[in-house]
Amino acid sequence: MKKSLIDVFVEGARKGLQINFNSIIPNLIMAFVLIQALKITGILAFLGNAFAPIMAVFGLPGEGITVLLSAWLSMGGGVGACASLYAEGILTGTHVSILIPAIFLMGAQAQYMGRCLGTAGVQGKYYAPLLGIAIVNALLAMLVMRFLV
Secondary structure, rough: OOHHHHHHHHHHHHHHHHHHHHHHHHHHHHHHHHHHHHHHHHHHHHHHHHHHHHOOOOOOHHHHHHHHHHHHHHHHHHHHHHHHHHHHHOHHHHHHHHHHHHHHHHHHHHHHHHHHHHHHHHOHHHHHHHHHHHHHHHHHHHHHHHHHH
């Protein structure tokens, strides 16, 4: 029996909500909690000071490193960390514009290493170059965005 357009739409909406509730929202909440924990413990300020010279190359405050580290673990976490730092006033709209391409270019590498590379049988010796290429692309994108915005 052929499904109606409404049935297909409703089924897609259910799947979208399931992905949202099971994947995206937990990652966003984790990122907001992480940023608050780092802020309360003083680690955020320490990271900001430690990485300020490196992040300045991209026109970002040192705290921007937490967005990149969060994004490397989870793309939703990177977006959540970015949103949290923006809400705190640490990042501006310009900073967010610089970081967004990097989040998408290197996002969730830790997760995909096992999900994609491991299940595809990719040899471990290729992991570093594959991950490195994505990180280099992200850094180049941040440089380009710095001069575009």
